[in-house]
Amino acid sequence: xxRFTVRRxxxxxxxxxxxxxxxxxxxxxxxxxxxxxLLGDKATPERVAAMNEVLGLDDPLYVQYFGFLGRIxxxxxxxxxxxxxxxxxxxxxxxxxxxxxxxxxxxLAVLFGIPMGYIAARFxxxxxxxxxxxxxxxxxxxxVFFLGFLLKYIFTQEMSLLPPSGRQDVLIDATxxxxxxxxxxxxxxxFDATWDAMLHLILxxxxxxxxxxxxIVRITRASVLDVQGEDFVRTANSKGLTTxxxxxxxxxxxxxxxxxxxxxxxxxxxxxxxxxxxxxFAWGGLGTLLEQAIQQRDYPRLQxxxxxxxxxxxxVNLLVDLSYAIIDxxxxxx
Amino acid sequence: xxxxxxxxxxxxxxxxxxxxxxxVDGVSFSVEPGQTVGLVGESGSGKSVTSLAIMGLLRKRGxxxxxxxxxxxxxxxTLSDKQLRDRRGRDxxxxxQDPLSSLNPVITIGLQITEVLERHRGxxxxxxxVEAAELLDRVGLPDPQRRIDEYPHQLSGGMRQRVLxxxxxxxxxxxxxxxxxxxALDVTIQAQILSLLSELVSETDTALIMITHDLGIVAxxxxxxxxxxxxxxxxxxxxxxxxxxxxxxxxxxxxxSIPRLDAPRGEPxxxxxxxxxxxxxxxxxxxxxPRCPNATDVCWSEPPExxxxxxxxxxxxxxxxxxxxxxxxAL
Numbered sequence: 001x002x003r004f005t006v007r008r009x010x011x012x013x014x015x016x017x018x019x020x021x022x023x024x025x026x027x028x029x030x031x032x033x034x035x036x037x038l039l040g041d042k043a044t045p046e047r048v049a050a051m052n053e054v055l056g057l058d059d060p061l062y063v064q065y066f067g068f069l070g071r072i073x074x075x076x077x078x079x080x081x082x083x084x085x086x087x088x089x090x091x092x093x094x095x096x097x098x099x100x101x102x103x104x105x106x107x108l109a110v111l112f113g114i115p116m117g118y119i120a121a122r123f124x125x126x127x128x129x130x131x132x133x134x135x136x137x138x139x140x141x142x143x144v145f146f147l148g149f150l151l152k153y154i155f156t157q158e159m160s161l162l163p164p165s166g167r168q169d170v171l172i173d174a175t176x177x178x179x180x181x182x183x184x185x186x187x188x189x190x191f192d193a194t195w196d197a198m199l200h201l202i203l204x205x206x207x208x209x210x211x212x213x214x215x216i217v218r219i220t221r222a223s224v225l226d227v228q229g230e231d232f233v234r235t236a237n238s239k240g241l242t243t244x245x246x247x248x249x250x251x252x253x254x255x256x257x258x259x260x261x262x263x264x265x266x267x268x269x270x271x272x273x274x275x276x277x278x279x280x281f282a283w284g285g286l287g288t289l290l291e292q293a294i295q296q297r298d299y300p301r302l303q304x305x306x307x308x309x310x311x312x313x314x315x316v317n318l319l320v321d322l323s324y325a326i327i328d329x330x331x332x333x334x
Numbered sequence: 335x336x337x338x339x340x341x342x343x344x345x346x347x348x349x350x351x352x353x354x355x356x357x358v359d360g361v362s363f364s365v366e367p368g369q370t371v372g373l374v375g376e377s378g379s380g381k382s383v384t385s386l387a388i389m390g391l392l393r394k395r396g397x398x399x400x401x402x403x404x405x406x407x408x409x410x411x412t413l414s415d416k417q418l419r420d421r422r423g424r425d426x427x428x429x430x431q432d433p434l435s436s437l438n439p440v441i442t443i444g445l446q447i448t449e450v451l452e453r454h455r456g457x458x459x460x461x462x463x464v465e466a467a468e469l470l471d472r473v474g475l476p477d478p479q480r481r482i483d484e485y486p487h488q489l490s491g492g493m494r495q496r497v498l499x500x501x502x503x504x505x506x507x508x509x510x511x512x513x514x515x516x517x518a519l520d521v522t523i524q525a526q527i528l529s530l531l532s533e534l535v536s537e538t539d540t541a542l543i544m545i546t547h548d549l550g551i552v553a554x555x556x557x558x559x560x561x562x563x564x565x566x567x568x569x570x571x572x573x574x575x576x577x578x579x580x581x582x583x584x585x586x587x588x589x590x591s592i593p594r595l596d597a598p599r600g601e602p603x604x605x606x607x608x609x610x611x612x613x614x615x616x617x618x619x620x621x622x623x624p625r626c627p628n629a630t631d632v633c634w635s636e637p638p639e640x641x642x643x644x645x646x647x648x649x650x651x652x653x654x655x656x657x658x659x660x661x662x663x664a665l
Binding site: 230231232234235236237238239240241242243245249250253254257327328329330 | 449454
C-alpha cells in the first residue's frame, strides 16, 4: 500500500510539470501579452518593448520558462497586478475559505447522495425511486446561482433563519488560525464564532452540493442495480447470509467503486461551481480572486490560481486512486 | 423417505409486454440421502432454473413458481425469505458455473468461507478461520494458510472452483446442487474437480444434484439421470439403463453426437438437427418433434405423457427401438 502511494505520488510529478508548461504557454499565446495588459491598449511600441525588457520577456522562451519554473518551485508566483501583493499570500489567505466551502459541499453530497442512491435502487421502479430520479434531474439541471438565490429567498428573506451572505458576522472578532472559520472557533475555544460560521456555511454549501449530490445519487443507484445482478451476489444468497450482510458486504462494497471515481471527478468540478457560489453568497474565497483576476487581466494571479486548481485536482485524483486501492484489491497488485 | 422431493414444479417468467415464458413445466423427481442425481439437457432446457427454484434463488418479481419442493418434510416454496436463509448454506449448498464471477472480487476468500461458518455454525471469527483453512486443505487447495488471505483474482480457475466447493460444503449440507461446475474450466482441471466432488459427497454422505449438458460427466458420476428438454423431463433412468439403451430420441441423439474413439476414421458425427429455437409448444404436441428423426403425425398433435416403460420413465410416442443403442464404453 505504501509502495502504491509513493508510486502514484511520483506519477503526479510529470503531470504537474506538463501543466506548468501549458500555463506558461497559455500566457505567451494570449493576444497582446502581459506588457500590453499592464500598460493598457494605447501604450506605444517603445514602452511595450521597455516593459518586456523589465519583465524579462525579451529572453528566449526556454530561458523564460525555466526562470518561471524556478520561481514557482520556490513559491514565488509574482505579485498581483491589482493589489501588488504577492500572489502566494493572496491565495493562501483565500484558499481556506474555498476549501471549507468545497469540503462542506462534498460532505453533504456524499452523506446524503450514497444512501439516497442506494434506497432508490432498492425500491426500483416504485414511487420512492421515481421521486429520487426526478429530484436528481432537477438537481443537475438547475444552475448553482439560481439555486443560491432561491435558497437565500426562502431561508433568509421569508423565514429569516439563516444569514444571506458572508462567512461570519462582522461583529464577531474571531482569531484566525487556519483560516477555516468553523475550525478556528473550535481550536481557540470561541464556540460562538464556530456556530456563526456554520450558519453562514449552510446555504452556500447546500447550493454547491446540489450537482455533485445529484450525480452521486444517480451513479450509486445505477451501480447498486448493476451489482445486485452479479453472480457473486447470488452466491452470497445461496450461502443463506442475512440480507443485511449481503447488502453491506457484497452489494454496497462493490457498488462503491464507480461512486468513488465520480466523487473525485465531481470534486474537481466543484471548483468551478465554487466560483459562482462564492459570488452569490459573497464568500471571500478563491472564486472572488479568480473573478477579479479575469476581469482585470491579472496574469500573475491567474497563473497562480490555475496552477493551484490543477494541483488540487491532481491531488484529489490521487486520493481517489488510493481509495480505489483500499476498496478493490485488484488495483493494488497492478 | 426421499431427502428432496420435487413435485410438478413449474416456473413461468412474466414480464410486462412480453408473452409469459414457461421455463420449467411440471418437473418431478426425488433425491435420496447420499444419492447422486443428474439433470441433463442443453442450454434453455430449464435445468438451471429448476435448481435455482429449489434453492429459492429466483427473484420473486417476474417469476411464478408452482408445484412443490419438499426437503425433509419441509415445503421450501412456502417458506419466508428469512426461513429459507436459515436453511440455505446449512442444509442445501450450491456450486455455480463460473467460479470467477461467482466469488466476490473485493473480499478475501477466507472471509467468503468464514462468513458462512459464522452464520450457520455459530463460530467466532477465529474458530471459523481455523475451520476455513481446514476446508481449503480438504478441497485440495495448496498452501491454505497463505491462500486464505488472498483474493479471487489471485487464484487460478480450478482453485477458485475448489474455493466455491469449500464454501458450499462448509456446513456439511445434506444436499449439494452443482450447476455446470466444470463448464468454465480446462479439460484436465474438469476431471480433478469432478473426482473431488464425488469423493467429498461420498465421504460425507451428501446427496448431489449434478446439472450438466455433458453426458460424459453423468456417466462417471450419477446414480439416476433425468434428461430435460424444453422445460420438461423427457427420460429418466438409472445410469446404466440410460447409457445401455437410451430410448428417447433426444437422449439417443445426444449420445450419438459424442465423438467415439472406436469409430472408424472419417465417419462423420451424427448431430441432432436444428436447435432449441425450433421447438413447438408442449400444448400442441412434442416440443422435440421438429428435430426428431422418429417424429410422426401424432407427435405434432398430441403431447406425450411421462410414462413408465422398460424400467424407466419416458415421454415419447415413438421411442428408439430396444437394441438400437449406444453403449457406455463409448464414452
